[in-house]
Amino acid sequence: MKIYSTLTRTKEEFLPLKEGEVSMYVCGVTPYMDAHVGHAMSYITFDVIRRYLEYKGYRVKYIQNVTDIDDKIIDRALSQKIPARELADKFFNSFTEDMACLNIRPADAFPRATLEIPKMIEMITSLIQKGHAYAAKSGSVYFRVRSMPDYGKLSGRNLEDMMAGARIEPGDEKEHPMDFVMWKAAKPGEPSWPSPWGEGRPGWHMECSAMALGYLGESVDIHGGGQDLIFPHHENEIAQSECATGVKPFVRYWLHNGLLKLGEEKMSKSLGNLVTIKDALKFYSSDAIRLFVISSYYRNPLTYSLDALDASQKGAERLSKAAHIESNGQFPLELDLGSVEDSFVAAMDDDFDTPKAVATLFDLARQINTGRDSGLDISRAQQLLLKLGSVLGLTLAEPDTGSAEAGPFIELLLDIRKSLRQEKQFGLADEIRNRLASMGVVIEDKPEGASWHLKR
Numbered sequence: 069m070k071i072y073s074t075l076t077r078t079k080e081e082f083l084p085l086k087e088g089e090v091s092m093y094v095c096g097v098t099p100y101m102d103a104h105v106g107h108a109m110s111y112i113t114f115d116v117i118r119r120y121l122e123y124k125g126y127r128v129k130y131i132q133n134v135t136d137i138d139d140k141i142i143d144r145a146l147s148q149k150i151p152a153r154e155l156a157d158k159f160f161n162s163f164t165e166d167m168a169c170l171n172i173r174p175a176d177a178f179p180r181a182t183l184e185i186p187k188m189i190e191m192i193t194s195l196i197q198k199g200h201a202y203a204a205k206s207g208s209v210y211f212r213v214r215s216m217p218d219y220g221k222l223s224g225r226n227l228e229d230m231m232a233g234a235r236i237e238p239g240d241e242k243e244h245p246m247d248f249v250m251w252k253a254a255k256p257g258e259p260s261w262p263s264p265w266g267e268g269r270p271g272w273h274m275e276c277s278a279m280a281l282g283y284l285g286e287s288v289d290i291h292g293g294g295q296d297l298i299f300p301h302h303e304n305e306i307a308q309s310e311c312a313t314g315v316k317p318f319v320r321y322w323l324h325n326g327l328l329k330l331g332e333e334k335m336s337k338s339l340g341n342l343v344t345i346k347d348a349l350k351f352y353s354s355d356a357i358r359l360f361v362i363s364s365y366y367r368n369p370l371t372y373s374l375d376a377l378d379a380s381q382k383g384a385e386r387l388s389k390a391a392h393i394e395s396n397g398q399f400p401l402e403l404d405l406g407s408v409e410d411s412f413v414a415a416m417d418d419d420f421d422t423p424k425a426v427a428t429l430f431d432l433a434r435q436i437n438t439g440r441d442s443g444l445d446i447s448r449a450q451q452l453l454l455k456l457g458s459v460l461g462l463t464l465a466e467p468d469t470g471s472a473e474a475g476p477f478i479e480l481l482l483d484i485r486k487s488l489r490q491e492k493q494f495g496l497a498d499e500i501r502n503r504l505a506s507m508g509v510v511i512e513d514k515p516e517g518a519s520w521h522l523k524r
């Protein structure tokens with residue numbers, strides 16, 4: 069099995085530190101608002117990787133942190149006049165709900181920054197003792213990048229290059245512009261914790277270093293996150309961890325998923341072009357959203373579009389239908405199921421090439437349908453489809469057969485509603501929409517006309 073590691077920029081043979089076991093750390097959320105589909109993409113990607121490793125027989129320990137204290141949480145809690153803790157709890161609960169709806173299995177532990185502060189203080193103390201860090205006058209503690217000769221190796225940068233773009237702010241208390249904060253001195257009114265350097269709170273990079281080491285040991289097999297985390301976040305995690313323990317590498321395989329774009333822009337909170345997971349789930353099933361994500365190779369950027377999601381919804385329905393279609397055939401469908409599974413494995417073994425793996429599922433579904441039409445027994449092929457689907461986290465739940473039969477009648481109602489609206493009988497038109505909605509049929513008005521789908 070080969071995995072591409074960002075650190076070496078090559079596909080490497082996958083050899084975990086301990087035979088049969090994989091330790092996996094994935095950077096978690098900062099819960100201050102509802103998670104968006106960009107989060108869904110990243111966590112679906114790593115859920116599939118975890119499921120596949122387990123399918124291969126590995127015991128996987130999967131840790132994902134929760135950044136429950138941060139500037140954004142503090143600001144938003146202040147504006148809502150609630151404690152930061154309460155805000156973080158609320159949105160972490162919302163996040164776990166979203167993950168469950170997407171059939172993403174929960175991590176083995178979700179350590180929270182505010183509950184792991186002693187570990188971080190211990191690590192910072194040891195970095196200071198070793199000369200890799202210093203406390204400034206303010207009470208903030210910084211990592212000394214010049215103390216680490218290979219700083220920049222993950223992102224392929226070196227200090228000279230970085231310096232060219234760095235600005236030295238007047239009054240900066242850092243020794244070097246690229247030094248980064250590990251402990252932030254408290255500002256008045258902010259939540260804070262006592263430390264040897266005064267009241268403050270941990271920096272984000274420190275949080276992940278301390279948790280990865282604390283929960284998984286000094287060398288982690290797989291560390292994942294979005295490509296936007298390579299620099300500075302993951303670069304700084306490496307600096308802190310390797311300098312604190314002296315053990316290299318801190319991470320054996322660095323995996324980064326491509327980013328989700330909405331049209332041409334990267335999906336980010338600052339652009340305000342967000343689609344929340346909850347919104348997406350109003351219109352698409354978890355299988356459709358997962359299929360949308362895994363139909364593209366995980367390291368490539370993915371563009372969010374309703375057309376692509378519509379296509380995935382149809383694809384997911386095609387797979388579910390094939391997995392549950394009934395056949396009374398006596399003679400078995402002659403299909404080498406072993407070789408179907410082999411092609412699935414070959415695709416996934418090649419750095420989790422899910423588009424190819426998905427293609428084998430659609431091939432299998434086609435064979436099932438043909439076999440059924442020829443009156444053959446397709447049950448074993450269906451079992452394999454369900455099994456391989458579940459490795460990708462697809463439920464392939466039995467489709468609601470009633471819906472297909474209701475389709476023409478819903479279309480008829482939509483036509484009537486259109487005429488009513490043309491005659492400005494909006495009351496009646498709305499009643500049709502509302503009554504259909506109460507039966508789980510969602511109508512969407514688009515410039516090209518109304519469309520409908522079932523609420524999932």
Ligand SMILES: [Zn+2]
Nearest residue numbers: 095096276301
């Ligand atoms: Zn992290």
